[in-house]
Amino acid sequence: MAHTIKAEIKCDKCTKWTDGNKMFCTHCGGILEEERVKQKEARENDKFTFILIQINPDDHLFVKMAKRVMQVVQIIYMTFLSFLLWLISAVAG
Numbered sequence: 001m002a003h004t005i006k007a008e009i010k011c012d013k014c015t016k017w018t019d020g021n022k023m024f025c026t027h028c029g030g031i032l033e034e035e036r037v038k039q040k041e042a043r044e045n046d047k048f049t050f051i052l053i054q055i056n057p058d059d060h061l062f063v064k065m066a067k068r069v070m071q072v073v074q075i076i077y078m079t080f081l082s083f084l085l086w087l088i089s090a091v092a093g
């Protein structure tokens with residue numbers, strides 16, 4: 001069985017739902033790319049910005065080690081959080 005991602009998007013021009021994998025609306029032939037880009041941007045903006053602690057080369061060895069540990073904690077936390085978000089969207093979707 002082929003595994004295709006079915007993503008329907010609403011056409012701006014005719015307001016009908018159409019195949020989001022296509023460049024043009026299957027109903028009116030309107031360009032969908034514009035709408036898709038907007039939706040993609042909206043999704044990107046939804047993502048919380050993740051700033052990893054920066055390790056300064058001038059930092060004391062202890063500070064470097066502490067920051068390294070905090071980075072690992074951050075990464076684990078973010079991985080867990082993104083898994084949780086994926087789970088929520090998977091359940092809701």
Ligand SMILES: [Zn+2]
Nearest residue numbers: 011014025028
């Ligand atoms: Zn259309």
